[in-house]
Amino acid sequence: MTGYEGRYRETDGYTIAFEKFEEGGDFTPFYKGLPDDRCQSHHWGYVVKGRLIMHMPDGDEVVEAGEAYYTPPGHTDELDPGTVLVEFSPTEELARTLAVVGQNIEG
Template identity: 90%
Template sequence: MAKLSKDDETARVERMTGYEGRYREADGYTIAFEKFEEGGDFTPFYQGLPDDLCQSHHWGYVVRGRLIMHTPAGDEIVEAGEAYYTAPGHTDELDPGTELVEFSPTDELARTLAVVAQNLASDAS
């Protein structure tokens, strides 16, 4: 069994301006606690993926704030207190102060985040 708390100091932690994520991997899945202090529309960071869309499944729960999943079929809004599932083929937008818990297949997530990281790096330069 794997577990993770939002303050777990043994987790893999990633920080950048306006963001903190804590991650633990187990049995092919990644558990994440994420805080988006600044929020924003993250659509540009998926450029270079097929159809410029996230290629990972996600199951999650919005603890605080609001998440908007942009899909070709239209936008889905998930607010604090609601759980969600989304298939590959989306981008996301978060209100400032949003916090969520998310579960994703590790391999799909890693391939997607590799492209996101490249886009973040070129955006910072």
């Protein structure tokens, strides 16, 4: 993905992701093919810089720099350009989700 930089560390069943999204955007299309076309992983995180918008069936949650968040499975997301996150996710859930996301990115 253009403008994306990510580093990952797996430990005790969780993946810690340090991610930077230079271009930002709405990532909803990348979840196509997952149940309800939505991310199927839990995430706990912290927005270091920028803004994250989580689209959930019951409404949106906006998280800005300096704020922590939790989001359950069943969401899509949108990020402002330049957003930087630190995120913790169950490794197995994340891997299943990213397998589909990766296929969608490759086209």
